[in-house]
Amino acid sequence: xxxxxxxxxxxxxxxxxxxxxxxxxxxxxxxxxxxxxxxxxxxxxxxxxxxxxxxxxxxxxxxxxxxxxxxxxxxxxxxxxxxxxxxxxxxxxxxxxxxxxxxxxxxxxxxxxxxxxxxxxxxxxxxxxxxxxxxxxxxxxxxxxxxxxxxxxxxxxxxxxxxxxxx
Ligand code: MG
Numbered sequence: 001x002x003x004x005x006x007x008x009x010x011x012x013x014x015x016x017x018x019x020x021x022x023x024x025x026x027x028x029x030x031x032x033x034x035x036x037x038x039x040x041x042x043x044x045x046x047x048x049x050x051x052x053x054x055x056x057x058x059x060x061x062x063x064x065x066x067x068x069x070x071x072x073x074x075x076x077x078x079x080x081x082x083x084x085x086x087x088x089x090x091x092x093x094x095x096x097x098x099x100x101x102x103x104x105x106x107x108x109x110x111x112x113x114x115x116x117x118x119x120x121x122x123x124x125x126x127x128x129x130x131x132x133x134x135x136x137x138x139x140x141x142x143x144x145x146x147x148x149x150x151x152x153x154x155x156x157x158x159x160x161x162x163x164x165x166x167x
Pocket of ligand 1: 049
């Protein structure tokens with residue numbers, strides 16, 4: 001059984017993951033608006049991935065006989081400076097989530113919530129992958145700058161992301 005402190009913190013992280021999902025969906029909509037269909041598809045898959053993260057914590061709370069308490073999801077950004085800037089913002093968002101996961105892990109450690117620690121280990125590792133994926137794309141946009149042919153190529157590459165890889 002999870003104590004109330006851990007339950008509240010996991011419920012808060014469910015909200016953080018849902019916000020992250022909502023934010024990626026808004027980024028996807030912006031990319032569609034700018035006719036970058038590949039980037040839009042990448043962001044939409046990422047949104048689904050964040051939803052899956054929320055549901056992982058949701059299922060964990062239920063498995064531990066905890067209570068899921070959903071709260072309002074904040075409005076995400078709607079406008080961005082450019083397509084490359086969308087990915088810069090995505091990387092910044094992942095850094096924020098990494099800090100949230102680290103804080104939750106530290107709390108679970110302090111509260112001796114061992115099952116939660118094991119569950120959260122997956123999230124600690126996932127954040128390493130999430131930051132790397134976003135950073136790699138930001139780096140590619142920095143390299144190609146305004147070259148239209150290279151931008152089209154990168155959009156095609158982003159569009160090739162497989163929806164089934166959304167963990
Ligand atoms: Mg996540």
